[in-house]
Amino acid sequence: ALTLNIERDRFLKEQAMERLEKYRETTSQDPFRMQYHMIPPVGLLNDPNGFIYYKGEYHLFFQWNPFETKHGPKFWGHYSSTNLVDWQLQPIALAPSDWFDKNGCYSGSAVEHEGKLYLFYTGNVRDENGDRESYQCLAVSADGVHFEKKGPVISVPKGYTAHFRDPKVWKENNRWYMVIGAQTEEEQGCVVLYGSDDLEQWEFIGRLAGTSQSNEESFGYMWECPDLFSLGDKDVLLFSPQGIPADGYHYNNIYQSGYFVGKANLDKGTFEHQEFVELDQGFDFYAPQTTLDSGQRRLMFGWMGVPEENEAFHPTLEYEWIHAMTIPRELKLVDGCVYQSPVEELKQLRENAVEYKEVTIRNQFELDNVGKLAFELMVDILSNSSKQFTIWLGKYTRVIFNQAKNRLTFERKSIKTNEIEARHYKIEKIDKLHLFIDASSVEMFVNNGAKVFTSRIFEHPDNRKVTFEVSDAMTIDVFTWDLRG
Ligand code: FRU
DSSP, rough: OOOOOHHHHHHHHHHHHHHHHHHHHHHHHHHHHHHHSOOOOOEEEEEEEEEEEEEEEEEEEEEEEETTTTTOEEEEEEEEESSSOOEEEOOBOOOOOOOOTTEEEEEEEEEETEEEEEEEEEHHHHHHSSSSEEEEEEEEEEESOOOEEEEEEOOOTTTTTEEEEEEEEEEEEEEEEEEEEEETTOOOOOEEEESSSSSOOOEEEEEEEGGGGOOOOOOOOOOEEEEEEEEEEEEEEEEEEEEOOOTTTTTTBBBBBBEEEEEEEEETTTTEEOOOOOOOOSOOEEEEEEHHHTOOOOEEEESSTTTTTTTTGGGGGGGGGOOOOOOEEEEEEEEEEEEEOOOGGGGEEEEEEEEEEEEEEESSSSSOOOOOSSSEEEEEEEEEEEEEEEEEEESSSSSEEEETTTTTEEEEEOTSSEEEEEEEEOOOOEEEEEEETTTTEEEEEEETTTTTEEEEEEOGGGGGOOOEESSOOOEEEEEEEEEEO
């Protein structure tokens, strides 16, 4: 039988809440505090977890270290919402209180079964020698707020290291399936597939993707946060590989997130697929997770951060918090690629709409109505004879399209080195740029979501304004909105 450490669980949750209260004032005073993005109430937030539409509400859990602005033994924090834009903090869902999760209730997912909410997560454990152990665990809730741990349901199988985590569960053809991010004993990254009839007994089906077993070339040493779902008439496997070297404009962050498009065979545990495609071209995007909502939309949140990158330099550390979620996005398959668009519901945040129709810019054009804190900016490019155009979003932040080089660039000032750093993407033509700006972030959707650049920026409020600059004439429609918090 499973013995739970109820006392320790209560103690950890109380300590976390005390810390939240203690720093409520401090975190609220940060000029870089996000207005409409989810952030940790205190401490560090990373991956989105357990994203689900359950009993009329959206639930989003998150990897949370309430005690420090660093990584550590993770809790599952919990937000809920009826409309995807206004989120309420709920009681802590999971604390790392038991022998099978004592060093962290790591990432996982949620499903509904017979009216109950089932959470699957990874119990991260360090043994006496400091070696890692990993358990895929279950916790169940009847009300979506209070969870009862049921303990481990899967241990690491033969042939794999303890880098075995982030279970994503779904139902298909009357059976439950789970994908897990894994590393083989040869230290190759991959995704494995399990099946179950009752959510408790799980059977290993196969290695779905990655490594020599399926004659695939090695692609990194570990794949984190897998997610498999159908989109359009294809299947998509999202995952976050580690150990991919930079290659031109690709794979420039320390770790990536991206996908394969193909066809999965769930009986055999195989996946025929195309090449890997990165999901984001910006500086801060990792570990996304999707869910299907009641309207059959495929929705996704990502973590607006990357492990180990710049984490010691965020100006928000001073205010006892770090990192944020992205805005919720809807995924669609267009010409075999995953397109992302901001969910419709985000329109509810709009205030003070302003339109500039058919503006021909010959030199500079400054928007005087937005630019400070939280706003949305939509630019339709009607004609462009400019070799290069720039949209300044601050003193050090800009978007540049170089038509001669077919290159779209996002630049910001590094918080680590104070130098300007850039991310690029090869693209022939820009028709539309759609930007969501918050107190310290930019999410830019290019050509209706064909590409996205997601980045944190830390521009002094006094330096924030939006200015267009062109080398020759460019004619655009511009729409702006303030976004409420
Ligand atoms: C990805 C990740 C997951 C892990 C979690 C721990 O960012 O490393 O693989 O479950 O974060 O917080």
